[in-house]
Amino acid sequence: MRSVRDAAFDVLRAHGLTTVFANPGSTEVSLLSDLPDDLEFVLALHEGSVVGAATGWAIARQAPALALLHTTAGLGNAVGALATARENRAPLVVLVGQQDRRHLAQEPFLAGRLEGLAGDYPVRVETPPRAQDVPGAIGRAAHAARTARGPALVIVPMSDWAEPMEELPVPAPAVLLQSSGTDARSVAKVAGLLGAAVSPALVVGAGADDAATWEALTELAETLGCPVWQESFGARAGFPQDHPSFAGHLPGDRTRLRETLAPHDFVLVVGAPALRQYPYATGPLVHEGTRLVLVTDDPGEAHRAPVDLAVLTPLPAFCAELAGAVPPRPAAVRPDFRRRAAAVEPPREGEPLRAAHVFAAFAGRLPADTVVVEETPSSRPDLHALLPARRPLGFLSAAMGGLGFAMPAAVGVRMAVPERPVVAMLGDGSSLYQIQSLWTAAHYHVGVIFVVLANGRYAVMDRLAELQGGKPPWPAFEEVSVSAMAGALGCPARRVTDHAELLRELDAVVPTLRDRTEPLLLEVAVEPDPIFVP
Template structure:
């Protein structure tokens, strides 16, 4: 377009790039952009900036392309930094428009003027405040490309008067389209193919970067060709391999000692879509036993560049694995894989409290394979991995950054983007409190997600970590109190979200039998506030 305002030109960019859903919590500096929004652009309100970015992260991870968020100057961007960090580590392409005071008196640092460059640290993949108002549409278009290529949030800072500036038809400093060919030439991966072909006992480690239909198919074909076990990376944001496959070994231990034991006996370890390796807590010693060689395949430059591997391939994991499966000879034998222990536990005795494992087990018996499970229950994570395997791409999602407050916004964004798939969040009550504002958006926009809160009335993960630090159960006196008086069901209802309190196994079974069969067709959220006793042990 050659006439109109910068705002009009920016809207054309949003339409062209598919960013027609805007997640935001508006402030005064964003009014010139949002007031009188065209009807073909949808605004989704969240009640806190962490929820804004969390919902957009869920939307983007559902494969809808870059998601658009609008934040309010210093306060909005500052409130969203933790969620922006999560989006970066979760590889979610976001375009973040941050409002700024009127350009014409910024030199005087007026009220609401923000020192916005660097406020989000190094978590954005790109940040820009255009020199001229007329450069804003091009900056938004470039941010969409940067977010996709850099796999993370790209920030554009826009002074509020820029939107009404006349559009002069200036050249946009961004391409109309970016091609990212995924072809992999055989000669380029010949060294990796040779390494695997020579291996006597290889093993694969799958990561979030392989979580796509093409990634699952290629990695499955490669694993079956090699006849080897496949581990899931520790603290992964997503599952890179079907976790109900007979060659799935489980989630890799998060400490070096446990990892060495898990990978012992393998002469080649190939990490696919994952770095080498993520750990917590610190444990001294080498990553693998002497004599074990490490290779990595990832399309994330940062993952590749920091991985202490003998050989690294910076390319699309699905394309590389598909070619490797055709280049290497079939294994002469298939290694037996024990896999995760999925044995059932008995229900609680009459009068005994529910535990998280009882809830997870009943969910596992009922959830269909296409369910998206979002996890933010740190003290129960090991049981969730064991009992709720990801059976479809995007079947599992977690906050790889580790900060709380991700699941409730993400479950809303994901279900909004994928109305055909059941979406379930499994969240601790301590975690849920950090993102509770997202329930209002879920209720207001009639987002049919199920939120399962494992309510033990405390930060159980912190209690267990303190005990481990002090030498064993009961050895630590912690300064933080429990919070049994907090009612997540009451909080949910106050935001307009239906909620059910559950305290017995019989009630749990009855409620799940009633609601799970209709999860895919739900048109409103539901929170299950389930009272559980704290887990006695913690396995990172």
């Protein structure tokens, strides 16, 4: 007789969930022992790395990924990464182990109160009432992960997998189709507003990061002859950042935001919150004469947006129809809004390296389709200026803002799209949050280049304390060697301390990016950057 486990494997196969990212515990052994040959197991050494790698995989594949967590300890360790997955709109099916159903009422060792542990970050949490309901719950989680674009959790008692499966249909649709069409009236409404605007502008965000939407927004920007801004704190690029219409990244404070958008009487926000801020400041988002309209496929963004009009719609089709519906503006030439980065001069003899020197060295060498996974809070503006995203999925960061995303996410991205070069840019403080993921990269031959900018401190926190007029109480950690830890985890690593050495390393490594099957960590000693204002 077929078991619940057998039926669950069939559901996983039907949804393409055949790669299992996991850090197993005893409550999951009954599922994982003698795993079928067509299911691939990927071990990570911490649950944050499990979910981080699955998140990178899901974003790169634009399809749900499967993660397995161990009861209370595992789910608890992964909550921050699940929050990031939710904010990054990454579809995940997460199976969480639980103690044996037959004595759960007595709260045995390793039993967990799991349903509320991750808070509101999962898009769905289900504990099946019977063992035989587990396969259907997995199918429902796969659909929820796709439609709500986030982590969907299924909590499974360890005894359920061996139970006999009844010969009834699994209560979840085998295939769920969503309409990709648009409402012609919505297109006409937004097109009319754009056509009537004297000085329109576009703001794009992570939701627009796919080839079809980039193409449509490029046509729209060229038709309008208007600038295109990237949302502040964007986790992905919503527009080709080397295009003449790209004006740069919006500032993250309200005063500078108002001034940036002041020349425009109409701002269309596509695939981004309207408009994300940090830190808090008083006053309106935009001047009284500026009208805001949002187009998004995220219900949460639409519901909370302080805009005149919000349109909830699939973005590729809507943007394509909108680009065709807007008449060209009477401009003699197409303007060039690009803000070209100031030339970065190499450091003089004896001068220390800075982050900008590292980014500038990469800028002329990286292939256009490189995926840059970022976690360098203190030097992010320099990275944006010097390493613009030139292809969809060209830039990836943690929408939540928490640390510990970039290293495992880069592993997951490269595993999902091995034809794309992948470079992770991290601060040394950031790298320590999920340093364990280097073992996964080494063991599974994942050819990511990890560039760790080592200044021996939490530089962005130091700068924020200085902006408050205070002195940080936390110490530096200059004695920490990330390259030594990488070596201990089986990942090849080298430490770079001067510019000439950096250039030699990049000339040797960058040409191998597309085909390499071995990770490499470059720990680059840098001087902390000046005060960074988001």
